[in-house]
Amino acid sequence: MGIESADEVHDRTESGIPPIKRIVVNGEMPPVRVSQGEANGAPTHIAESFVIDQGAMAPAWTEERMKVESLGVRFDRKEAVKDVSIEVNSGEVLALIGPSGCGKTTLLRSLNKLVDLTPTAVRSGRIMLDGQDTDLMDDTLLRKKVGMLFQQPNPFPMSIFDNVAYGLRERGTKRPGKKELEPIVVDALERAGIWAEVSDNLSHPALSLSGGQQQRLCIARSLAVRPEVLLLDEPCSALDPISTAIIEETIVELKSEIAIVIVTHNLQQAERVADQVGFMYLGDLVEYGSVEQVFNAPMAERTKDYVRGDFG
Amino acid sequence: MSSLTYEATGIPVESEEADPVNRRVELLLGALASSVLLFIAGMILFTLFKAWPSFAANGLAWFGAGGNVDAQLTDIFNSPADPADYIYKLRAWPLIWSTILISALSVLLATFIAVFSSIFIVHFAPGPLQKLIEPVVKYLAAVPSVVYGLIGILVLVPWINSTFITEEMRSSVAYVIQLDGSSVMAGVMILTVMILPIMIALIVDSLRAVPLNWREGALALGVNKWRAVRTVSVRAIRPAIVAAAVLATARALGEAIMLAMVTGSIGFAPNPFDGFLFFMEPSRPLAPSILDGEEGLSVVPFGETMYAFGFILIVSCVFFSFSGWAIRQSLGRYSIGAR
Structure with missing residues (x-):
């Protein structure tokens, strides 16, 4: 895998595709936090445009999509998430960071109610999607709007095509034909940055792909069903640096269309892709703010220690 | 081999390539494994050798239909003592047809029931029920078949006789057979119950x-629970379902006692064109035929005919094992494990 990917990246630069870039926000103009507390109506907040080198991908606006109101999750007697309130806006990437076992994955899995699959889990508080309480929504309907990517790539034991088409085929009552699906599948694979590698073998088993390709295939599978919010649970922790870079690039490209929440252990990754950062510790949301503020001028002592690498 | 010795001690120098212990264990285990294979091959060849006079005398007509198979078996049993006058004439189709019919119907039925009940046990049953139902189902696999036969003959057969068989049915076939509830239906129903536990045990384990x-991935795409289980889990365990069906087929082919008790033990080929009546007709598969013929084994041609039945059963089991393996290979392309 390693050698193969190195070649790929080499090819990317030679074939004129821009190399993977790091998003740097120029110093003077920090992104403006969207004002909080406007639960209903989800008005479009026009924030100042970001100034980003190599431009083009900067969201010029953000819009509140999900709102977590004093969420608590406990497993038996263990409190995994304590009274957390946070917002997820489209047009930006929210990164949840923190040491292992701090509740960030549980928080993420609460957003699409996947945490409810754990029999011992008890959830309190409210999670709103576009002003609607998700507990009053059907699980499948919620999950149609809120897609998720897992830590371990989990392509189904089917062909590459069938994997991407899976959600479209199995969600409705009528199964669309291959002709209708094909353009959507191709588009999803392109957006996930894997089309070039799989275009001539869509009927191959997805499990024969490398780990990095599998994860990008899973992104394509999520994108094919057009989610409005995408949850990423440490999507790169099992991947090599090159696949990681491709996925990060995809995330940055996607944020103009959908709201993204990423849980990550990797502070550099959070710094690279996120606009907003939430730092969690032992179930508490210790700090929540723009990426510059959390990394450069953290307010809480714990955050300071964590982002400096003193613990965690 | 080890003529080299350590100078001082005289202990032989062990060479790396051929550690004698490893070599010995290898040979021993290898011998054991190959003797099992040899034993199976030997058994098949011996059975064929013993059965040969029956096959040779009838040619391919052995497998065909013609005449009353029970009368033919009686003739073989009453063969004259002179080997030159041995009677071998047999048209075994009714017995073969009965074997195919009862095994195939019960395996099909059991596969459906096993898949759905396994899904229920693993994914839908509430926790306490799940803990109760699984060991109970697995225990059913250990119930001796003669007990099933007893329940079948005392409960199921009279029930079929009184519930499903009308006087018109009885009189419509009275010139060939008597309908008394001992039937294909009774055999299939009990055989299905008998092979279910092992299938459920295998399918439950593979679903787990x-x-x-994978399931979370499907649910996260907004697919409902049932669809996710059906399209991801069941799809992934198809090789295991085939393996379970093959095992069940072997068990069904070999079941003798219970079937001898409830199928009426008559060498009759139930006719599918009789409609629903077809399920009420008696028959007798190959394995119970061997059981029934037990007291005649000392008559040489009769014993050889029984060997012929046994040979067909062994070869069918080998055939199903191999075809099951081939199907698992092709299904395994998109899944993990169970190759």
């Missing part, structure tokens, strides 16, 4: 082995 993250 389906990675949770």
Whole structure:
């Protein structure tokens, strides 16, 4: 895998595709936090445009999509998430960071109610999607709007095509034909940055792909069903640096269309892709703010220690 | 081999390549494994050798239909003592047809029931029920078949006789057979119950082995629970379902006592064109035929005919094992494990 990917990246630069870039926000103009507390109506907040080198991908606006109101999750007697309130806006990437076992994955899995699959889990508080309480929504309907990517790539034991088409085929009552699906599948694979590698073998088993390709295939599978919010649970922790870079690039490209929440252990990754950062510790949301503020001028002592690498 | 010795001690120098212990264990285990294979091959060849006079005398007509198979078996049993006058004439189709019919119907039925009940046990049953139902189902696999036969003959057969068989049915076939409830239906129903536990045990285990993250992946795409289980889990365990069906087929082919008790033990080929009546007709598969013929084994041609039945059963089992393996290979292309 390693050698193969190195070649790929080499090819990317030679074939004129821009190399993977790091998003740097120029110093003077920090992104403006969207004002909080406007639960209903989800008005479009026009924030100042970001100034980003190599431009083009900067969201010029953000819009509140999900709102977590004093969420608590406990497993038996263990409190995994304590009274957390946070917002997820489209047009930006929210990164949840923190040491292992701090509740960030549980928080993420609460957003699409996947945490409810754990029999011992008890959830309190409210999670709103576009002003609607998700507990009053059907699980499948919620999950149609809120897609998720897992830590371990989990392509189904089917062909590459069938994997991407899976959600479209199995969600409705009528199964669309291959002709209708094909353009959507191709588009999803392109957006996930894997089309070039799989275009001539869509009927191959997805499990024969490398780990990095599998994860990008899973992104394509999520994108094919057009989610409005995408949850990423440490999507790169099992991947090599090159696949990681491709996925990060995809995330940055996607944020103009959908709201993204990423849980990550990797502070550099959070710094690279996120606009907003939430730092969690032992179930508490210790700090929540723009990426510059959390990394450069953290307010809480714990955050300071964590982002400096003193613990965690 | 080890003529070299350590100078001082005289202990032989052990060479790396041929550690004698490893070599011995290898040979021993290898011998054991190959003797099992040899034993199976020997058994098949011996059975064929013993059965040969029956096959040779009838040619391919052995497998065909013609005449009353029970009368033919009686003739063989009453063969004259002179080997030159041995009677071998047999048209075994009714017995073969009965074997195919009863095994195939019960395996089909059991596969459906096993898949759905396994899904229920693993994914839908509430926790306490799940803990209760699984060991109970697995225990059913250990119930001796003669007990099933007893219940069948005392409960199921009279029930079929009184519930499903009308006087018109009885009189419509009275010129060939008597309908008394001993039937294909009774055989299939009990055989299905008998092979279910082992299938459920295998399918439940393989459903449990389906990675949770596949199901979560499907649920996270907004697919409902039933669809996710059906399209991801059941799809992934297809090789295991085939393996379970093959095992069940072997068990069904070999079941003798219970079937001898409830199928009427008459060498009659039930006719599918009789409609629903077809299920009420008696028959007798190959394995119970061997059981029934037990007291005649000392008559040489009769014993050889029984060997012929046994040979067909062994070869069918080998055939199903291999075809099951081939199907698992082709299904395994898109899944993990169970190759």
